[in-house]
Amino acid sequence: NLTGTHGPERPLAHLTPTTGWMNDPNGLFYDNETATYHAYYQYNPNDNVWDLPLFWGHASSKNLVTWEDHGVALEPMDDESGAFSGSIVIDRNNTSGFFDNSTLPGQRIVALYTENSNVSESQFAAYSLDGGYTFDYYEHNPVLDINSTQFRDPKVFWHDETERWIMTLALSQEYKIQIYTSENLTSWEFKSNFSHHGILGYQYECPGLAKVPVIHDSPSNVTLHGNNSTMNATAQTNSSSVDHKWVMFISINPGAPMGGSFNEYFIGDFDGETFTAQDAATRVVDHGKDFYAMQTFSDAPNNDVLGIAWASNWDYAAYVPTEDYRSSMSLVRNLTLRPYSPNPETTEFTLYSEPILNYTQLNTNQSMHKTSLELNSEESVSYRLGKSPQGLLEFSLEWKVNSSALTSKHEFADMSLYFQGAEDDDEYLRLGYEQNAAAFFLDRGNSEVDFVNENPFFNNRVSQNIEIYKIAEDGLPIFKVRGIIDRNIIELFFNDGSSTSTNLFFLSEENYIGTVEISSGVDNVYTILDFDVKQLSVK
Template sequence: MSLTKDVSEDQEDIKSLTMNTSLVDSSIYRPLVHLTPPVGWMNDPNGLFYDSYESTYHVYYQYNPNDTIWGLPLYWGHATSDDLLTWDHHAPAIGPENDDEGIYSGSIVIDYDNTSGFFDDSTRPEQRIVAIYTNNLPDVETQDIAYSTDGGYTFEKYENNPVIDVNSTQFRDPKVIWYEETEQWVMTVAKSQEYKIQIYTSDNLKDWSLASNFSTKGYVGYQYECPGLFEATIENPKSGDPEKKWVMVLAINPGSPLGGSINEYFVGDFNGTEFIPDDDATRFMDTGKDFYAFQAFFNAPENRSIGVAWASNWQYSNQVPDPDGYRSSMSSIREYTLRYVSTNPESEQLILCQKPFFVNETDLKVVEEYKVSNSSLTVDQTFGSSFANSNTTGLLDFNMTFTVNGTTDVTQKDSVTFELRIKSNQSDEAIALGYDYNNEQFYINRATESYFQRTNQFFQERWSTYVQPLTITESGDKQYQLYGLVDNNILELYFNNGAFTSTNTFFLEKGKPSNVDIVASSSKEAYTVDQLTVRRLTV
C-alpha cells in the first residue's frame, strides 16, 4: 500500500497501514523492545496512562503516517502494551481537521469523578479518558480537549474547543495532573519563546485559570517545550525530608551543550499553584544525544514515577537511515526516583535517578550469557562474549562493576584506557564506551561505517562525560557500576545505579549488535573487572 499524501480523504488507508503489524516483523535497524511506529514518522511521547481495569499501558505519540520525516498533518499515534516490551499498534487516536494542521503534544488524564461531565455510568471510572493537547493551526496554537468512552482508542473532540487560547503561535505541550490537596487539575504548558512554563488550574478540565509562571530557569536554549510536573520518592532521605519531592521537567531545542535538543529538570516544592525549585542549577536528565520530550505516566501502578522520552535529536532526526519505512523510537520505559549522590568529594546533590522499568523482568528471555569476575584487565588480558552470530536479535544487556586501581604507576602522558566494544555480527564495526585513567572520564564512540554517520555534521560520534565514582577507597581506588541496554540501533547507559544516564542511537552499516568485548590499551594493571555479565536477549 502506498502512503497517501491526502490524509483527509484516505483515513481508512492510514488506519489499515498503521495497524498492519506485520510491517514490524522484519527490519534492519528497528529495535526489538523500544516502541517504534509501524510506518512513517514518530516524535514526542504523548498521553501516557495506565488502564488499571485492563492492566494495559497506553502510549500515544506525534505521528506522521504519510512520510518518514516530520510534517503536517500530524496525528496522535497509539500503541498499547501489557509488559512494556512488546507493543500492539492501533489506529491514530486523534487527527486534525485539515491537512495544514497538527494535533501537537499533550497528555491524558483519567477523570474518575467525571469532573468534566463527559461521562455517564456506562463508562467505568477507570476508563474515563480525557486528552488535553495543542491544536496547531496555521496562525495560532490553542489548548484543546477530547474524551474517550472506549478506554482511549477513539476520541470525541469537545464541541467548545479551545479551552485555552492566548493568541500565540508559540504556546504548546500541555501536561495535566491531578493535585489531591486542592482537588484540582493542574496544567503545565510552554510559552515556548518567552521562556515561560505556565501553570493553570481547573475544576472541570474545561475552564482554566492562570496561576503562576515558572520563567527563565536553567539552560534556556532557543525555546522551552514539553514541560511536566511529577512527584518522585527520595531513596535516602535526610532528617526532615519528605517522602517525596516534586520534579519540574522541560525540554529545550535547539541549544543543548552537545547540540540540538535535550531535557533538563528541577527539584523543588509545589503547592498546587506554584513550583518553587530548591535551587536554580541546571541538571540534565540524560547526557546522551538522543533523549527528548520526556513525559511521565498518569496513574502508574503503585504510584510509581515512570516515563519515557523520544530517542532522537532534532539536529538529525529527519536524516537518519530509514530502510524499513519508519523513523525514530522511544527510549525504554524508566522508573524515576530521587537520591542524594556525591558529585565531587566535598558535595552531594539530590539527583533524579533512572532505571529501566519492566513489568516482569523475566519477560526478557536470556538466550546466552557470559560472565567474568575479579580479573585484571590489560592489553594482554581481554574479555568478551562469543555468542553465535547467526539469528541474533540485536538485543543485549551488560552489567559491570569495575575498579580503577589508584596505586598503578601511570604518568600524565600515558594513554591508559579501556573500552567496552559492542560488535556487529556481520562486520568489524563496533561502537564503544571507554574510560580514560588520567582524565577520569568516560567517553562514547558511536562511529560506524554508515554513510549517514560519516557525512552528517551533527551526528556527533564522540564525546565524554564525567561520572563521580560510586566509592573511593583510602588508597585511591575508584569503583564504578554500569548497566547497558543495547537494542539494535540504540544504546542506553546507566551509571552508578542510574545516577547518570546516556542515551544514544547508532547505525551499523552491516549486521546487528551481537557481542561485547572489553579491551585495554596498556600492559599496566590499571583496571580490575570486579563483575561482568553480558546477556543475549529476546522476548
C-alpha cells in the first residue's frame, strides 16, 4: 500500500510515489472489468527530483482513497530519454490490431505517449495484454513524428460522432494545440490547430479535450441550506437529462499569473476536427499554486469526466521538504459545467469540481458541527478536533455577511479560521474571508519549516474571488467553502465547486492539525450558519 506508510508528512488519501520523483498524471483509465482505476505518472525511480531516464510509474485503486503501487510501467528507449506524458485508451474494437480474442474488449489497453530525447519528441504507442500492468511497445514506433523537439503530451479519446480516435497534443513553443485523427491509433492525420488562446506563458503542455456534462440547475438551487448533501461521494448528476459542451484544457509552465505552472480551460464546440471556443475568455481550472497538468480518465463510470492533477508547481517542486519521495496528486475530481453568477449582471456556465472522497474507505474519528455562531472582535472561539489527529480532515463552512454592520474603513473586516498544529499551535493554516475585499484568502506561511520560510517562489498567501452562494431570507449574502486537508495539501472547493484552490503547506513533522480557532476583526458582520469538521483516517 502506497499511502500513509512512509513518514509523517506523506498524505493519506492522495496518490504519492513510494520513493522517487513524480510529476504529471498519465494514462488515467477505468477498467470496468475489474472495477479498478488506474493512474500512471511521470516517474523517476532513481532520485527524488526530475531527471532522465524518465518512466511511467503505475498505481491502481478500487476506491480512489488508497492506491496500490505497481512500479514502472513504461520505459524510455535509453538512459538519456524519457517516456514523457501521454494517455491510455481502451481499444474495444481492436482498431489497432494489437489484440486478439484472448484480451477482453474492456481491457484492450493502448498507451500513446511522447518519447523524448535530446533530438526529438515523437509519439509512441504501447499496448498491454494484462490489464495495464505490463506493456509491449509497438514495433513501428513512432506513430507520429513531425521533426520537432517541442511536440508532446498526446491525449487520445474515441469520438462517437465521427467514429474516430482524436488526439490533442501540444506544439508547445508555437502555442498550438494540434488535433489529429486516426482510424487505428497508429496512423494519424493532422486536422487543425487551436492556437494562441489564453495565457501563453513560456509554452503549452498537457492539453486535453473533454465532453463535459452540462447541468442546468446550479447546485445552490438544488441544495437546501444546512443540508450536507454535497458531502456525498460523487456529484449528483442525473445522466439521463444532461447535455454536453466541449472543454479544452491547457497547461502552461512557466508563466502562470500567480507564478510557475497552472491550468486554463476554454468552453466551446468540437466537430471532430476543430475545437471552437464559445468566447474569448480564458478560464482558470484551479486558483491555487499547486494544480498542474490535469488529465481526465478514459472510460470513467457513467461517462463522468473525472480529473486528477499533479499537486505541485514547477517553481519549487524539487525542493519541497519530503524525504524519500516527492509530489502527490490531487484528489480525483468530478467535473461538470453548471451555471453560476460571478456578479449580479451575469449568469453563465463554469466548470464545477467536486472531489471524490469515498467514505466507505474512511473512518470519522471525530466530528464537530456548529450552527448560528455570531462572531465579534472581542472573543474568538476555539475547538479541539479530537485526540490524536492524523492530519486528514474535512470541513464545510457556510457564512453570512452583514456588511451594513461595518462601522470603520480602518478595520480589517475578516472572518478567519486558524487550523492549528496539535503539538505546536504557533504553526497553523489561516484561511477566511474579508468583506472590504469581498474575497477569500489562505495563508500557508505560519510554519517553522525552513522551506516555507526560505523558498521565495513558495508564496505564502493566495487569494480568491468568490461569488455569492445564495441569498438568505433576510436578504444577506451567504458564502460557502469545503476543504480537505491531508497532511501537506489543502484543497478548497468554493460554493459547491464553482472555483477551487489547491495548495501544499508544510508544518513541522507530526504537528497535525488539532484545533480550529474562529475569529473576526469586526463585530456582528459574520454569522457562521454551518460549520462541520471531521477528523478522518483511512481504513
